[in-house]
Amino acid sequence: MSKTVLVTGGAGFIGSCLVRQLVQLDGLTVVNLDKLTYAGNLDSLAELEADSRHVFVEGDICDGELVARLLGEYRPGAILNLAAESHVDRSIDGPAEFVATNVVGTFTLLEAARNYWSDLPKEEGAAFRFLHVSTDEVYGSLGKTGKFTETTPYYPNSPYSASKASSDHFVRAYFHTYGLPTLTTNCSNNYGPRQFPEKLIPVMILNALEGKPLPIYGDGQNVRDWLFVEDHCRAIRRVLEAGRTGEVYNIGGNCERTNLQIVKVICDAMDRLRPDLPHRPCEELITFVKDRPGHDRRYAIDASKMNVELGWSPQETFETGLEKTIQWYLDNQAWLDRIATGGYRRERLGLRELQ
Numbered sequence: 001m002s003k004t005v006l007v008t009g010g011a012g013f014i015g016s017c018l019v020r021q022l023v024q025l026d027g028l029t030v031v032n033l034d035k036l037t038y039a040g041n042l043d044s045l046a047e048l049e050a051d052s053r054h055v056f057v058e059g060d061i062c063d064g065e066l067v068a069r070l071l072g073e074y075r076p077g078a079i080l081n082l083a084a085e086s087h088v089d090r091s092i093d094g095p096a097e098f099v100a101t102n103v104v105g106t107f108t109l110l111e112a113a114r115n116y117w118s119d120l121p122k123e124e125g126a127a128f129r130f131l132h133v134s135t136d137e138v139y140g141s142l143g144k145t146g147k148f149t150e151t152t153p154y155y156p157n158s159p160y161s162a163s164k165a166s167s168d169h170f171v172r173a174y175f176h177t178y179g180l181p182t183l184t185t186n187c188s189n190n191y192g193p194r195q196f197p198e199k200l201i202p203v204m205i206l207n208a209l210e211g212k213p214l215p216i217y218g219d220g221q222n223v224r225d226w227l228f229v230e231d232h233c234r235a236i237r238r239v240l241e242a243g244r245t246g247e248v249y250n251i252g253g254n255c256e257r258t259n260l261q262i263v264k265v266i267c268d269a270m271d272r273l274r275p276d277l278p279h280r281p282c283e284e285l286i287t288f289v290k291d292r293p294g295h296d297r298r299y300a301i302d303a304s305k306m307n308v309e310l311g312w313s314p315q316e317t318f319e320t321g322l323e324k325t326i327q328w329y330l331d332n333q334a335w336l337d338r339i340a341t342g343g344y345r346r347e348r349l350g351l352r353e354l355q
Ligand code: NAD
Pocket: 008, 009, 010, 011, 012, 013, 014, 015, 033, 034, 035, 036, 037, 038, 039, 040, 041, 059, 060, 061, 062, 081, 082, 083, 084, 085, 086, 087, 101, 105, 133, 134, 135, 136, 164, 186, 187, 188, 189, 190, 191, 196
């Protein structure tokens, strides 16, 4: 395979972790195309600043000309699509952006990939991969038992999951119609360092630090399967390396927790790691708030295909992963401050004006 890959959304939470692994562990050159929305943060890639194997391009996956130009210039052996609008609550307030990036953006990438791939010499074309990163939310909600497998029918319930489901269908269609060598991964909830503080775990850590209420939707009994972000990125790399084209791979942590359980574990850790905080015990900050509309009750992933076929399993347990995550947020106040003040965006805009 070419030693260069194109990653989209590489300044986001999962994308930045993946870019670090691809460069530092696999020695690949990564062309990182990211629009730098509110969720894109170049601070998360600071350690690659002086590394010539990381080429950052600010741009939109909906810009077909730009994507075609990058493919022609850098000749990547794979495209890994992580660019997305990713927050369910934001999709309820403003779904249009989700359709633009997740549906039209993925379609635009597929079209550019198809043109590029069809012109590649035979051997390079056979080795090329289009890997699309998606979510378990496309499968809808489970009852008390059962798990999502790769053949579970799609029942998306939020504008976010509907847009991701649509993108998955386009990827599938490009394999079946045009033979584009695609791979799709559907993963459960990720957690870890550098997650934008709008998702459950970082919100709880930050609010606990500041003595603010810890808001939990409904009765707190919604169940999610949790996976440490580095394990997700290891799985993506494994699928890229050995996955069969046209296939879907479910990725999960085999770690079901209710939202209330998650928050209680965070509270215990905060009481232990930050005994100096005035708001103790932290659990007293828990507040139940009106449920999210269309809130899926339970997700659980059967990741046995990843395990049996590709030999992948998570390296981190929930306990060790969560401890690492909390410690990272405690140790990286500067990263958080620059989000709180908007500094991570303002400086970037300043740079753009100078160009
Ligand atoms: P994120 O919101 O942290 O990052 C998304 C990145 O995409 C940002 O850097 C943003 O600037 C960029 N982006 C948005 N629109 C763009 C566009 N039009 N063009 C180029 N770049 C654009 O998201 P994440 O949590 O890192 O998720 C990455 C992918 O993984 C998404 O496709 C998401 O659906 C999927 N996923 C996420 C989870 C999770 O728990 N976070 C679980 C399973 C799957």
